[in-house]
Amino acid sequence: MLAPTSPESVGMSKACFDRIEAHLKSRYVDAGRFPGTQLVVYRRGKVAHSAVQGFADLERKAPLRDDTIFRIYSMTKPITSVAFMMLVEEGRVALDEPVHKYIPEWKNLGVFVAGTAPAFLTRPPSRPMLIVDLLRHTSGLTYGFQQRSNVDAAYREQKIGDVVKAGTLDSMIADLAKIPLEFSPGEAWNYSVSTDVIGYLIGKISGMPFEQFLKTRIFDPLGMADTDFFVPAAKASRFAACYSADPPGAMTFHATERKGTLTLQDDPATSSFLAPPDLVSGGGGLCSTASDYLTFCRALLNGGELGGVRLLGPKTLKLMTSNHLPGGRDLPELSRSLFSEATYNGIGFGLGFSVTMDPAKTLIAGSPGEYAWGGAATTSFWIDPAEELAVIFMTQVLPSSAYPIRRELRSMIYSAITDSNL
Known part of the structure; x- marks a missing residue:
């Protein structure tokens, strides 16, 4: 000090x-x-x-x-966000790119309408999730501890975003591909695992863990x-x-x-x-x-x-x-x-x-x-x-x-x- x-x-x-x-x-x-x-x-x-x-x-x-x-x-989260913006400055990624460019299995993520896991009823989002949505928490992702919706409940069931972490970054990304979004990206703000996804992208784009x-x-x-x-x-x-x-x-x-x-x-x-x-x-x-x-x-x-x-x-x-x-x-x-x-x-x-x-x-x-x-x-x-x-x-x-x-x-x-x- x-x-x-x-x-x-x-x-x-x-x-x-x-x-x-x-x-x-x-x-x-x-x-x-x-x-x-x-x-x-x-x-x-x-x-x-x-x-x-x-x-x-x-x-x-x-x-x-x-x-x-x-x-x-x-x-x-601020440290992870700064790290990601270092990659933006290097021209390796842009804020307006769709997330599915880097996570192809997320391309068809739907928005929650009704139901419970695994039988969710969904609708297509009004636009794709963008990188900027992850950084500002407008992605449609959530945290299980919000205890507000059936989507939150699915996160808790899979232990996604728990204080005591479960799985790996790769398994978290795969699990999220099976759970709908809370809302269409950009429509609302919701505190979420978005910055964990940013960490995953840093590894994928930089080529190092x-x-x-x-x-x-x-x-x-x-x-x-x-x-x-x-x-x-x-x-x-x-x-x-x-x-x-x-x-x-x-x-x-x-x-x-x-x-x-x-x-x-x-x-x-x-x-x-x-x-x-x-x-x-x-x-x-x-x-x-x-x-x-x-x-x-x-x-x-x-x-x-x-x-x-x-x-x-x-x-x-x-x-x-x-x-x-x-x-x-x-x-x-x-x-x-x-x-x-x-x-x-x-x-x-x-x-x-x-x-x-x-x-x-x-x-x-x-x-x-x-x-x-x-x-x-x-x-x-x-x-x-x-x-x-x-x-x-x-x-x-x-x-x-x-x-x-x-x-x-x-x-x-x-x-x-x-x-x-x-």
């Missing part, structure tokens, strides 16, 4: 950061809602705040540390040594436990009353993340540290380049962080999801990130052009180019919808800015 500087030197308030940490301690850690927290705030090229508190592992009383390794789940592409093109060049799809034995002592806010360790992704108690969901001593996975999930498979993810965010905040390593050109990054929802609409207007990592009014979706269009509609302080996402275990990040700001929050509690921590942090961190660029 970069050494913190004085918050005042980058136009932020130490008193506000002290208040944030006290809030995290009293409302979440001491109250038993979170085992521990890590918060990193980066502004104007410096770390303005970096703090850890509580435990990485409650059962073993292991304190949370700066180098604790977390399951970042869907914070994998997806995980190898990330390692050789992003992680190794940037020095993200603790980011991978598994935690090796030499680092296992740094791996956090993961908890559920829903006894007895279940995951209810929808609104419900939590009692402030934690159930161990994934023991770091026996976790499936201790070995390379069969299914390498570009939608939710990575483990990382706050320091590594800050390195990734710094590259994005710097226009796609860090320390002489360029991932993307600034114009490509600008394209990715523009709202791509049809008609310029926001997520609540177009979404059919019962769950996502962002559902506020005034927020659209780009190519791998949520994008703030109008902070006044979100009713939360911020800037137009911010982009962000989070993970199922309540990790989150956002980048505000206008304020030269990046924020990373880490804990390990499923689901991310259990508590309004992201909303609280946004309000409190923006209140710490004393010298705004706007």
Whole structure:
């Protein structure tokens, strides 16, 4: 981790950061809602705040540390999306190409009308699924945990997109060929396994395994040594436990009353993340540290380049962080999801990130052009180019919808800015 500087030197308030940490301690850690927290705030090229508190592992009383390794789940999606756009920049694939060009068995995918697996009644889509639909979640694919339709049920039956992964990328693609789409591509937004499909395409188009592409093109060049799809034995002592806010360790992704108690969901001593996975999930498979993810965010905040390593050109990054929802609409207007990592009014979706269009509609302080996402275990990040700001929050509690921590942090961190660029 970069050494913190004085918050005042980058136009932020130490008193506000002290208040944030006290809030995290009293409302979440001491109250038993979170085992521990890590918060990193980066502004104007410096770390303005970096703090850890509580435990990485409650059962073993292991304190949370700066180098604790977390399951970042869907914070994998922006990394996968950046990797794919590297191939776009190289002219190897285009956003307006049909997905069936690369996955021929998907050419005749129908749209759900009625029925249950395997006897679905379908209709033809109004247009083919395009690559851009995968990146912006307008593909018609879904997640089983949405629990909204018979299509979701078919995903659950096949264990497609589960937190505990089953099968391989190849078998997932083959299984999806047998399940209809929720809707015709481009008609709606639905949080889905689309980014896992992007990971599959990266492997197919690049000619190397997806995980190898990330390692050789992003992680190794940037020095993200603790980011991978598994935690090796030499680092296992740094791996956090993961908890559920829903006894007895279940995951209810929808609104419900939590009692402030934690159930161990994934023991770091026996976790499936201790070995390379069969299914390498570009939608939710990575483990990382706050320091590594800050390195990734710094590259994005710097226009796609860090320390002489360029991932993307600034114009490509600008394209990715523009709202791509049809008609310029926001997520609540177009979404059919019962769950996502962002559902506020005034927020659209780009190519791998949520994008703030109008902070006044979100009713939360911020800037137009911010982009962000989070993970199922309540990790989150956002980048505000206008304020030269990046924020990373880490804990390990499923689901991310259990508590309004992201909303609280946004309000409190923006209140710490004393010298705004706007």
